[in-house]
Amino acid sequence: xxxxxxxxxxxxxxxxxxxxxxxxxxxxxxxxxxxxxxxxxxxxxxxxxxxxxxxxxxxxxxxxxxxxxxxxxxxxxxxxxxxxxxxxxxxxxxxxxxxxxxxxxxxxxxxxxxxxxxxxxxxxxxxxx
Amino acid sequence: xxxxxxxxxxxxxxxxxxxxxxxxxxxxxxxxxxxxxxxxxxxxxxxxxxxxxxxxxxxxxxxxxxxxxxxxxxxxxxxxxxxxxxxxxxxxxxxxxxxxxxxxxxxxxxxxxxxxxxxxxxxxxxxxxxxxxxxxxxxxxxxxxxxxxxxxxxxxxxxxxxxxxxxxxxxxxxxxxxxxxxxxxxxxxxxxxxxxxxxxxxxxxxxxxxxxxxxxxxxxxxxxxxxxxxxxxxxxxxxxxxxxxxxxxxxxxxxxxxxxxxxxxxxxxxxxxxxxxxxxxxxxxxxxxxxxxxxxxxxxxxxxxxxxxxxxxxxxxxxxxxxxxxxxxxxxxxxxxxxxxxxxxxxxxxxxxxxxxxxxxxxxxxxxxxxxxxxxxxxxxxxxxxxxxxxxxxxxxxxxxxxxxxxxxxxxxxxxxxxxxxxxxxxxxxxxxxxxxxxxxxxxxxxxxxxxxxxxxxxx
Numbered sequence: 001x002x003x004x005x006x007x008x009x010x011x012x013x014x015x016x017x018x019x020x021x022x023x024x025x026x027x028x029x030x031x032x033x034x035x036x037x038x039x040x041x042x043x044x045x046x047x048x049x050x051x052x053x054x055x056x057x058x059x060x061x062x063x064x065x066x067x068x069x070x071x072x073x074x075x076x077x078x079x080x081x082x083x084x085x086x087x088x089x090x091x092x093x094x095x096x097x098x099x100x101x102x103x104x105x106x107x108x109x110x111x112x113x114x115x116x117x118x119x120x121x122x123x124x125x126x127x128x129x
Numbered sequence: 130x131x132x133x134x135x136x137x138x139x140x141x142x143x144x145x146x147x148x149x150x151x152x153x154x155x156x157x158x159x160x161x162x163x164x165x166x167x168x169x170x171x172x173x174x175x176x177x178x179x180x181x182x183x184x185x186x187x188x189x190x191x192x193x194x195x196x197x198x199x200x201x202x203x204x205x206x207x208x209x210x211x212x213x214x215x216x217x218x219x220x221x222x223x224x225x226x227x228x229x230x231x232x233x234x235x236x237x238x239x240x241x242x243x244x245x246x247x248x249x250x251x252x253x254x255x256x257x258x259x260x261x262x263x264x265x266x267x268x269x270x271x272x273x274x275x276x277x278x279x280x281x282x283x284x285x286x287x288x289x290x291x292x293x294x295x296x297x298x299x300x301x302x303x304x305x306x307x308x309x310x311x312x313x314x315x316x317x318x319x320x321x322x323x324x325x326x327x328x329x330x331x332x333x334x335x336x337x338x339x340x341x342x343x344x345x346x347x348x349x350x351x352x353x354x355x356x357x358x359x360x361x362x363x364x365x366x367x368x369x370x371x372x373x374x375x376x377x378x379x380x381x382x383x384x385x386x387x388x389x390x391x392x393x394x395x396x397x398x399x400x401x402x403x404x405x406x407x408x409x410x411x412x413x414x415x416x417x418x419x420x421x422x423x424x425x426x427x428x429x430x431x432x433x434x435x436x437x438x439x440x441x442x443x444x445x446x447x448x449x450x451x452x453x454x455x456x457x458x459x460x461x462x463x464x465x466x467x468x469x470x471x472x473x474x475x476x477x478x479x480x481x482x483x484x485x486x487x488x489x490x491x492x493x494x495x496x497x498x499x500x501x502x503x504x505x506x507x508x509x510x511x512x513x514x515x516x517x518x519x520x521x522x523x524x525x526x527x528x529x530x531x532x533x534x535x536x537x538x539x540x541x542x543x544x545x546x547x548x549x550x551x552x553x554x555x556x557x558x559x560x561x562x563x564x565x566x567x568x569x570x571x572x573x574x575x576x577x578x579x580x581x582x583x584x585x586x587x588x589x
Contacts, residue, residue, distance in 0.1 A: 071388040078415050078426045079384060082377065093388055096381035 011046060011108065014058045014072045014086040015039055032081050042085060042099075049105045053112075060084060090115075157469050164472035171479065172237060175230030184210070193235030193326070193528065195227065209532075212487050221487060229483025232525045233475070239325040240475060241468070243318025248464035252456055267303070271347030274304030275340055278311030301412075302363050303351030306566075310343040310574065313548040322524040323544065327531065330589050334541050338581030342545070346573045350566070358412045361427060363566045379406050380415060384426060387416075393423025482525035486532070506582035509539035510546050510575055523547035537589065538582035546578040 016033035034042075043055040058064070064073055071093045075083045079096070087095040087104060089111050095104050157165075179189050185198040196208045212224035315335060324332035354363070379399070386394045396404045407424050410416045417427045526547070527540050535543070550571065559567055 074388055074426055075384050079380065083381070083384070093385050096384055097377065 009053045009112070010056050010089075011053055012058055012068075012072070012086075012088040012091075013039070013042060013046075013055050014060050014069070014076075014084060014088070016060050016081045016084045034085055039085075045101050046105070046108075049101070050108055050112075053108065161469050161472065164476055165469060167476050168233065168237075168472050171226075171230045171233050171476070174227065175234040178227050178230065182210075189231055189234050190238075191235065193232040193525070195231050209486075214488060224487045225480070225483045227483075228486045229479040232482045232486075232528070233479045235326065236322065236475070236479065236525055239322045240318060241464075243316075243321045244467045244471075245460070245464045246317045246321075248460045248462075248467060252460045252463055267351055268344070268348065270301070270304045271307040271344050271351060272340075274308040274347065275311040275343040278308040278343065279315040279336070279339060280317050281312065301351065302354045302566075303347040303349075306350045306570065307343040307347030310346050310549060310570070311339050314342070314545050315339040319524060326524050326528050327540065327544075331537070331541060331544070331585075334581065334585045334589065335544050338541065338545055338577065338585075341581065342574055342577035345577065346570055349569055349573070358408065359414050359417055359427065361414050363563055364414075365561055365563060376406060376409065379403075380410055383407070383410070383416065383424070387424070387426045391425070393419050393421065393425045395422075396424060478523075478525050482529045485526055485529040503579070503583055505536050505539040506542045506579045506586075509535070509542040509582065510550070510578040512543070536586065538584075538586035540582075541585045542578040542582035545581060546574065550574045550578065 018031050018033040018035040018038075039057060043057070046055050047053060058069065058072075060072070060076055066073065068091055071091060072086050072088060075086060075093065075096060083096050085095075085098070086093060087099060087108075089108060092111070094107050094111065175189060176186070178184070179186055179195060182195075183198070184195050185200070187198075188194045188196045188200070194208070195210045197210075200208050212221075212228065214221060320332050320336065323335055350363070357363075383394065383399060383403075386398060396407055399407075407416055407418075411418065411427075414427055416424050418424055523544050527535070527544055530543065531537075531540050555567070555571060558570070562570065
């Protein structure tokens with residue numbers, strides 16, 4: 001039961017590591033993707049506003065799991081890097097592109113409430129950024 | 130933290146700032162410096178050779194010919210020192226070098242003037258405004274695209290990233306193709322080079338023929354795209370378009386619905402005005418409509434996503450901000466930058482021209498592409514279809530071929546087809562276009578070259 005609820009409380013954050021298509025620090029084509037700082041901020045904000053929720057970061061430039069990540073793969077296929085960051089809860093996409101955090105938090109709260117009460121488990125710190 | 134501020138949104142859509150201060154600083158590579166030194170040495174060699182052998186410096190500047198002084202009339206454009214072909218390879222290479230130097234002395238003045246004019250256009254004309262006026266396609270947009278292609282100096286070698294960039298900014302396929310036909314075939318430096326080296330009638334013929342071919346290709350594709358909006362029908366690559374924040378938000382909202390409903394979504398589910406926005410997204414290749422009238426995310430199995438920046442040679446953003454002095458300063462900087470960047474092509478051009486002058490027996494050219502017969506144009510177009518003649522190379526090589534007996538119509542066909550139509554460039558473009566589009570491009574260009582050459586012979 002504990003594991004099941006914990007699984008429900010993991011938000012996938014699909015991101016593309018920031019790159020500069022026209023050379024290091026070039027501004028002509030703009031940086032593509034998310035910087036480490038942006039990612040860290042997303043994680044801190046989500047985990048602060050939603051206690052008990054863990055953010056799992058997934059680098060879309062690496063091999064994705066076609067079972068769990070299929071909706072994100074479809075969106076990336078269509079919209080390209082502009083779709084990042086993508087937030088998903090249990091493989092259900094809840095936000096595409098740079099989010100409005102208050103809206104995102106409300107949406108996640110509603111989804112979690114619909115899934116049933118979560119255990120007051122300890123927060124699992126995220127890693128990997 | 131404000132994750133969705135304008136700044137972060139700009140970052141996401143890759144919108145770069147404009148203005149002098151924000152332009153990325155240009156640093157020539159070591160190769161560019163080597164080419165520049167090569168050009169300087171070759172230029173000096175031509176002058177020194179002429180002075181040391183008592184040859185006419187006037188002929189060198191006017192015609193790129195190494196000839197004794199005092200020759201006048203028609204002979205002034207034909208007579209040259211003898212450089213026989215033999216098995217003495219070092220001697221033949223030396224002849225090629227010195228003839229290339231002679232061509233460079235003649236060419237460089239037009240090259241510099243052309244670069245400055247091109248730089249002025251880049252600095253004073255807003256590229257983004259030009260793009261905005263292209264609209265969906267049709268004659269006006271195609272004409273505008275052809276004109277832009279004809280004045281901006283984009284080398285045929287850099288055409289594939291440019292194409293990706295044009296698709297990226299949402300320019301329809303008709304104007305895109307018109308631009309792509311016109312850009313390598315014609316630009317300001319080559320017009321001046323053609324006029325200076327081959328005469329104004331040839332330059333005017335080149336301008337008219339390029340517009341004719343580009344407009345025909347553009348119009349055909351505009352009509353085609355009106356029937357099938359999705360660019361994936363025409364392109365092998367798919368570059369996700371840069372959408373306005375508003376449309377981007379709508380697209381994402383649709384995307385979230387679409388992944389939940391793989392069979393498709395009704396436009397009505399997305400509120401009023403959704404149909405028009407979805408049609409716009411369809412033009413961008415992001416969504417498609419099923420036979421049942423439902424909208425879904427575009428299938429992307431065959432199209433390869435490329436996130437390619439097109440700023441290799443394209444001007445970035447709008448015009449330069451600031452006063453007239455700053456604009457002129459930027460114009461000279463841009464001219465110098467173009468000059469340094471394109472020196473490699475200039476060297477290649479003059480060396481090929483030198484080699485043709487020395488190695489190609491006169492009889493071969495005069496027998497096959499001399500005169501005004503239709504088969505001459507056909508053969509000239511076939512020859513250009515096989516050889517790779519980069520933009521800026523075609524004028525000096527045409528001069529060499531003309532001096533060897535190539536007819537005027539065939540020369541025009543060569544000038545048009547050389548940079549725009551060659552096996553390597555067709556191979557490059559086959560990685561971008563689907564076969565039907567490629568066949569249209571090659572077919573119309575090929576026939577256009579022949580027709581232009583034939584008409585030129587009739588009227589000039």
